[in-house]
């Protein structure tokens with residue numbers, strides 16, 4: 001290898017390109033130029049990435065695929081933890097060598113399935129020293145979602161229901177609900193009951209044994225991380241004037257909105273947004289030990305497509321991460 005080739009290689013990195021919408025075979029490792037940060041961005045050497053259901057949705061051409069498809073190569077991934085390698089000329093919050101984490105450019109083109117990624121400085125925060133890169137990456141999109149929803153709708157002593165309390169969003173929502181002083185009830189299957197109780201839930205309903213709408217009434221708030229059927233049944237559990245935030249994108253039917261009107265319950269969809277100040281709050285809770293990510297499986301970068309296969313089962317306990 002001559003000198004010029006060596007320099008060229010040094011500026012290259014590996015990344016997963018999404019060739020076209022489809023199955024995991026469309027995720028292909030390519031060598032491309034390392035990105036260069038603009039004036040308000042940092043370049044992060046990626047140490048860990050976390051995988052979310054939205055990664056799969058975009059992979060198959062749904063969610064925000066249409067929005068990012070023209071910006072080639074399409075590189076999935078939003079959650080990242082790593083080390084600042086270069087900073088843009090106007091960056092003030094970080095210096096080279098800082099360990100940082102966050103959710104980059106959501107809802108937009110995140111590009112974290114790579115050895116290096118650029119990120120606006122105000123999408124990141126400093127990683128607490130007592131937390132691994134894997135735990136930090138895990139505490140990005142899912143934890144931000146739980147935080148951005150609950151802080152707007154939940155106050156001390158509210159009785160709230162977290163649907164899918166064992167999942168990525170749910171396991172953070174149970175913990176954040178408790179931090180905010182709410183009485184937290186969560187649904188899960190038999191195998192995850194002890195896990196969800198260990199997160200601090202006051203009450204756990206095993207959905208394989210009990211229809212939650214038969215035992216819950218007059219709740220102040222429900223976070224729905226599941227489907228429209230669960231959303232409809234959730235309406236029956238909320239007090240007049242109470243609120244349900246539903247996370248899956250895709251419109252709900254008129255019947256559902258009619259039912260919400262009949263029961264005088266507010267139903268709306270909320271989408272998580274990149275936000276470094278919110279990440280800072282999550283980092284504080286992580287460093288104080290008030291918030292903890294559960295990682296059920298860690299994959300190597302080469303095996304990243306298998307992480308998609310696993311999250312597609314809809315049975316993930318906590319989070320799935322990729323370690324570099």
Ligand SMILES: NC(=O)c1ccc[n+]([C@@H]2O[C@H](COP(=O)([O-])OP(=O)(O)OC[C@H]3O[C@@H](n4cnc5c(N)ncnc54)[C@H](OP(=O)(O)O)[C@@H]3O)[C@@H](O)[C@H]2O)c1
Pocket residue numbers: 052053054141142145163164165166167168169170187188189190191192207225226246247248249270271272311314315316317318
């Ligand atoms: N709007 C937004 O900004 C936003 C942000 C984040 C996520 N989301 C969406 O929210 C949804 C959830 O995301 P996630 O990351 O939490 O998913 P996830 O980690 O894949 O959720 C898996 C969990 O769902 C539980 N589950 C499955 N069926 C259930 C049921 N009938 N009742 C109770 N729990 C059930 C499973 O527990 P068991 O194995 O015990 O059943 C499992 O622990 C996805 O559709 C995602 O795209 C939207």
